[in-house]
Amino acid sequence: MSPEFKEQFEDIEGGVVVRAPAKINLSLLIAGKREDGFHEIETVMAKVNWYDELLIERIESGIELFCEGPYWAPEGPENLVWRACRRVFDEAGVEYGVRFTLRKNIPAGTGLGSASSDCAAAVMGLDRLFDLGLSRGQQMRIGGELGSDVPFFMGGPVAYCTGRGEKIDEKRCNFFFKTILLLPDVTVSTKKVYENYHHDEDEYRRLHGEISQYIAENRIDLLGSICENMLAASCFDLYPRLSDLKSRSGSLGPGRVCLSGSGSAMYCMVTDVEEHEIEDFQSMLRERMGCESLLLYSNRW
Numbered sequence: 001m002s003p004e005f006k007e008q009f010e011d012i013e014g015g016v017v018v019r020a021p022a023k024i025n026l027s028l029l030i031a032g033k034r035e036d037g038f039h040e041i042e043t044v045m046a047k048v049n050w051y052d053e054l055l056i057e058r059i060e061s062g063i064e065l066f067c068e069g070p071y072w073a074p075e076g077p078e079n080l081v082w083r084a085c086r087r088v089f090d091e092a093g094v095e096y097g098v099r100f101t102l103r104k105n106i107p108a109g110t111g112l113g114s115a116s117s118d119c120a121a122a123v124m125g126l127d128r129l130f131d132l133g134l135s136r137g138q139q140m141r142i143g144g145e146l147g148s149d150v151p152f153f154m155g156g157p158v159a160y161c162t163g164r165g166e167k168i169d170e171k172r173c174n175f176f177f178k179t180i181l182l183l184p185d186v187t188v189s190t191k192k193v194y195e196n197y198h199h200d201e202d203e204y205r206r207l208h209g210e211i212s213q214y215i216a217e218n219r220i221d222l223l224g225s226i227c228e229n230m231l232a233a234s235c236f237d238l239y240p241r242l243s244d245l246k247s248r249s250g251s252l253g254p255g256r257v258c259l260s261g262s263g264s265a266m267y268c269m270v271t272d273v274e275e276h277e278i279e280d281f282q283s284m285l286r287e288r289m290g291c292e293s294l295l296l297y298s299n300r301w
């Protein structure tokens with residue numbers, strides 16, 4: 001079956017639909033803890049072709065938000081979409097009536113960045129719908145204030161992200177990948193995983209040397225199979241079921257199984273793997289480990 005790709009924006013009468021893709025972390029290093037409590041990170045992120053969908057429509061007045069679809073998201077002002085809207089209107093010095101309908105196809109608390117991606121979609125979509133003329137720099141700044149991962153979703157599809165994660169160096173590598181995304185039925189708190197993280201400076205230096213070399217040589221394509229994620233030990237310590245799933249699936253699958261971000265989702269690169277092997281792996285995950293999975297591809301934008 002050929003992969004399904006969708007465009008980012010779809011203009012409709014009185015509104016716009018914006019697609020908010022999931023990401024995976026191809027590598028994730030922690031350089032240390034900062035004085036503001038955040039961690040200094042070095043991560044390569046890549047978008048995949050699985051999307052939340054945000055419909056933004058003009059209304060008379062006020063902000064409305066409705067959530068639908070298979071997964072939950074908060075329906076009030078705490079939703080990053082709503083918060084993005086407030087920040088955008090304040091920045092542009094405008095006040096319009098707007099209704100958001102968020103179709104939540106991607107579960108939150110899984111290391112796939114969907115809340116951050118929805119936030120980026122809201123900033124970009126509002127700018128487009130109301131022709132606000134916010135510069136890319138302004139949009140990135142607003143995004144970075146709302147969440148460390150948000151600026152990444154305003155560019156991409158692959159970037160090396162540093163600082164809190166908000167400093168973006170887009171990688172113009174035209175590599176294509178195919179991956180099986182494992183979706184354990186576990187919701188992870190990113191904050192707790194960072195709080196439970198124990199820094200190992202020697203480990204960081206070793207991995208930094210290795211990963212920097214691959215990045216300098218533009219061999220980003222290799223990172224997803226090397227699978228270095230310095231948050232994994234903390235996540236597996238807090239959620240032993242995930243640790244168990246990773247070792248069982250890794251020993252039976254067609255490649256290494258890597259944790260995305262702070263978890264719980266994991267992926268296994270299968271770009272050159274035969275279709276029947278992929279199907280066998282997915283059946284085994286479901287039948288023996290009770291874990292749903294999806295076959296996804298690198299996103300084009």
Ligand SMILES: C[C@@](CO)(OP(=O)(O)O)[C@H](O)COP(=O)(O)OP(=O)(O)OC[C@H]1O[C@@H](n2ccc(N)nc2=O)[C@H](O)[C@@H]1O
Pocket residue numbers: 025028037038039040041043110111112113116146147148149150163164165190191194260261262263
């Ligand atoms: C781990 C990563 C890897 O891409 O992604 P997810 O697993 O959440 O998808 C990110 O660093 C998550 O980014 P994001 O989810 O935007 O985090 P934020 O909302 O900014 O912060 C949530 C909490 O995580 C901690 N945090 C986040 C980023 C960072 N560089 N250092 C931190 O210590 C802070 O305790 C913060 O209160």
Ligand SMILES: Nc1ncnc2c1ncn2[C@@H]1O[C@H](COP(=O)(O)OP(=O)(O)O)[C@@H](O)[C@H]1O
Pocket residue numbers: 072073074078079080081107108109110111112113114115116118119188189190261
């Ligand atoms: N649009 C949104 N979609 C999902 N969760 C949201 C949204 N806006 C705010 N949230 C809050 O963010 C939390 C998920 O964030 P996070 O742990 O970073 O998830 P992920 O790693 O999957 O991006 C949810 O528990 C929810 O309270």
